[in-house]
Amino acid sequence: MNELLNILQYMDDPNARYVLTGTFLLGLSAGVLGCFAILRRRALVGDAVAHAVLPGVCLAFIIVGDKDPFALLIGSMVFGWISMIVMDAIVRNTRLSTDAAIGMVLSVFFGLGVVLLTYIQSTGNVNQSGLDAFLFGNAASLMPGDVQVFGTLSVIILITVAVSYKEMKMVSFDPDFAKSIGYPVKRIEFLIATLMVMTITVGLQAVGVVLMASMLIIPAAAGRYWTESLGIMMIIAAGVGALSGVGGTVISGLAPAMPTGPWIVVTALFLFLISFMFAPKRGEVIRKVRNMRNRVRIQDENVLKTIYLLQEQDGLDGKVRSLRDILKRRRMNIRKTRSSLGRLITGGFIDLVPGKPGGYLLTEKGRARAMRLVRVHRLWELYLTSQVQIAGDHVHDDAESMEHLITPEIEEQLTSLLGRPDTDPHRRKIPYGETTTEGGLL
Amino acid sequence: MITSTFWILLTGSLAAASCALVGSFLVLRKQSMMGDAISHAVLPGIAIAFLLTSSRNTFPMLLGAGAFGLITVYFTEFLHKRGRLLHDTSMGIVFTSLFAFGVILISLYAAQVDLDQECVLYGEIAYIPWDLWIWNGLNMGPRPVWILGLVLVLNLAFVGFFYKELKVYAFSPEYAASLGIPVGLVHYGLMGSVSFSTIASFESVGAILVVALLIVPPATAYLLTEKLKPMLILAMATGVLSAVSGYYLALFLNASIAGSIAVMTGVFFLGAYLFSPSDGVLTRRYRKTDALPEPDEFAVL
Known part of the structure; x- marks a missing residue:
């Protein structure tokens, strides 16, 4: 009750509402785009881009001289793009594998960003404080202006995905086929990549460099367990993302001095684990239960069949068969056989005939x-x-x-x-x- | 009198050599991002070791971090196999979650844990010369130098001892398995070495730079040679060169040493990418033999 009161009080604070709206929108758009990232086997490209935009942010700051959000956004988008082009060039022109290209771009660009950031700090520009929010994220400091940017971008992203859903789906599943039936594959891939860079850039300020990757990966992976359809997967991923954003923000708001980003990730992980365990069809627990049921059915059927075979063997249809007879015909675990017999009686497949010699008799069924x-x-x-x-x-x-x-x-x-x-x-x-x-x- | 410059250069070089040695196998095995994953995921291990011993004692930290390194490898495999996710997806879930968990631990016990996120991300190589190891009242020099030296010796021993196994494993695990090499053991051994090198270098150079040292020098060497032994030597040499030149770049710009070292590894890679006698983009264009090996399925645009 007390907690609920705390949450309500927390929601009453206008600043908290801005933060909540911001993380909600971020989770929503990251969830949707993460589905494309996972589908196109690029889960970690997002991680690399998130690290690689840091030099862009710093350069924009050096050029403009203050933390103009629009300039920083442009700077990071440019570097997000450059990083993707560099990864592509490395994979195209060398024998190195994709993950080596991702790791190199991630670490070298980030190193460059750290150099520029420390360089800015050493020049003593008073405006620079708060630039490192891009590194670790600082959702608590989201301003109404930031939330407006989030909101606008989320709306743009969602509308773009909704409008070109069919094309994006085709390109993600089978680019070669999409090309062969005349889709502008390059342009659609460019569009998806741009949306991804936009989301990452916006998200960095809320959750930081390292955890941005999980905002893209975890909700989409959770969505995958519930469905085989991309559209539904996206809706679930968006829901998981938005819920994690809100959940993480509330948790970190209740405890003093708690960082928001990590709690968003923990919330997302919790929802992922629920999906992993309990999703119908693909969930781990559900599959375990189904396997167990199958094993039981097979065991029951084997017992039933054994009784039939005994009758076939000696042609005595009316003769009751004891547990010993059954186990003599077919070697089975005695305890499991007993429980199978119990289930078969309840199911009306056999009758229990009491007396001496007592035993089991097949019913018609x-x-x-x-x-x-x-x-x-x-x-x-x-x-x-x-x-x-x-x-x-x-x-x-x-x-x-x-x-x-x-x-x-x-x-x-x-x-x-x-x-x-x-x-x-x-x-x-x-x-x-x-x-x-x-x-x-x- | 040995100057602090010398100690910083020595620390950087030892870290670079260790990372390049084990990183070469990661690059060949196409598991480069495992280095990134481990370097982030060891954070909770370090924080827990810190809380339990309430000191900055290195040995428990190494143990804690090593345990979490292996946990990362294990859970990544688990989600990949049981959760039926792609390998990189499961890796992304595991390491970001563990990192988040580590950050939460650190902020929960901020009073007890004298660690901050910045030090985790960039390291503090500049303070190495003051982190002295006093033994029996004797000044033995900076502690990290000893630790990194030990890790380098262990890595050299591991690679030297299992050279043949590692070589076959790096190029084809299936073939290695068919020869009766215990592939699982070699895999976990390698991941163990990666964890130790990561953790030992971590404190001095930070989580992200470790990734640069693990991947970029081996990738550079890979473009220059096709043989394993020259590749290992070249990778270590490039790593050390990057460490030394990065230090002076940092002095010149008055910026982060760790970041500058990462930038220098990138500069050396760019050199190999453009001018490698066999693989360089410009060299190939000049010779007009566009003999490109099969690229992976990857197109960002």
Whole structure:
């Protein structure tokens, strides 16, 4: 309750609202552009550009003589561009790899920036204080003017992406194809790069050189876990970015002397980890659960099939089978088999017959399901020997896993491809459910 | 009387030689950015060591930073494999997060931790001559010189001892694995050396300059020769030359020494890029043999 009150009080402060709006807008646009960066395998190019604009900021300051935001913006955009051209030239003209080019540009340009910054400091120009906000970021000092710049740029970025979404998507996924169908690939790549440099330049003042890269990478990577569609990924990444901006700002505003940038990154990382763990389909936990469910299903099916095979072996359909019989036919973990039997009873696939000798009996439903497993298994074995020309003694293990995976559609295809055969390569009967029943076996 | 200039030059040269030696393998292995990642990600390790021992003792710091260097390598691999992200994406997530974590730790315990972000980013090589190691009342010279010297010896021993393994591994890990070389061990050994060199150089030259020393001199040497041994020697030589010339550039401009050294590594690279007898852009144009090796898939424009 107290915290909530603190947050409300904090929100009441007009300066805090400027900072919040600024980081919100920054997170939004960085999230959107980060998707392109990741998609185009350029995650760390953003890192290099963020470091490489420092000399541009310093040179602009040396030329103009004060911290005119517009001049600094132009300076850093020019150097952002130069750094991209240099990286490109190194990769094009030498045997060095992309990451070497990124690392070199990052460190040498940054070194140049540090030289210029210390040079400016040594000249004693009184206006220079605060230039190092570009290094470490200082969101707390965002002014209404800065937020206006942020806002304008964010709107420009979002509109540009919305208008040329289709072209940008095409160029990011497959530049060669885009070129072949007549897209102006160079111009679109230029546009994406320009938007990226703009975002980085603006973001530096809020989060600093090192953490700018994470504003581009982390929200986009988080978005990737939730969807296969670029559009949705961008919306999620923008949301994660904006939420991290706001969250980080509030956390750092509550604790005194806490830097905003790192808390924004920590918030983004938290949202990333949630996505990594819990996103449906791609999330780690969800995948683990799905794998476990599959393993359980396979175990249950194996137990069910074993009971069926016992009946097939001695032809005694009405005979109850004890746990011992089942385990004698097929070696399985006793504890797991017990729990499988429990689940099969609940599912109505087998009946528990009490008394001495007590045991388990297939129900109609269980019999049908087990029969299908055996049928699919034998069809697959036959398919492997007759169509793929694999020796008969090599096909059992493969069929053992395929029987749990083959869908009714594949089963139908197999049946018609093989001409509804009667026996498998080991001359065992392939059971066909109702038809066989009509044949008088039951 | 040994002057402070001498100590600064010696520190810079030792750091440059150490970094160039292990950095060469990073460049050949196309893992240059791992140096950048490790140099940022060791920050929390340093801060934790600082908090636990409440001193600027070097040994715990080296341990803390080394541990976080390996954590970076491990988590990058983890997110790459389990999280199914591209290698550079997972690296970007891991090292920026660890750096952020380090900055938060430092600002939480600002009273106890006598470290600031600026020193982390640019280092303070200018103060090296006053960071003395007094042993049994004897003035042994600046402490960082000893540490960097030790790290250089360790790196030389590592490379000398595993030269063949490293060589095969650097050019083709798959082939190395097929020869029965323990590739995982060599990989982590190399990353360990990178971590140690980074941390030892870190204090004097800062996080970003370490990256310059790790990558740029080896890249320069790579443009000048195709053989591994000459490349290692050239890389170390270029590193040392950059350190020395960078120091004088800094004196001339009255600017940061670390930054100037980084700029000089860039100047030497530019020289090799333009004039290398085999690979130089201008040399090739002059000879009109545009025999370019296959470039990576990369176009910024």
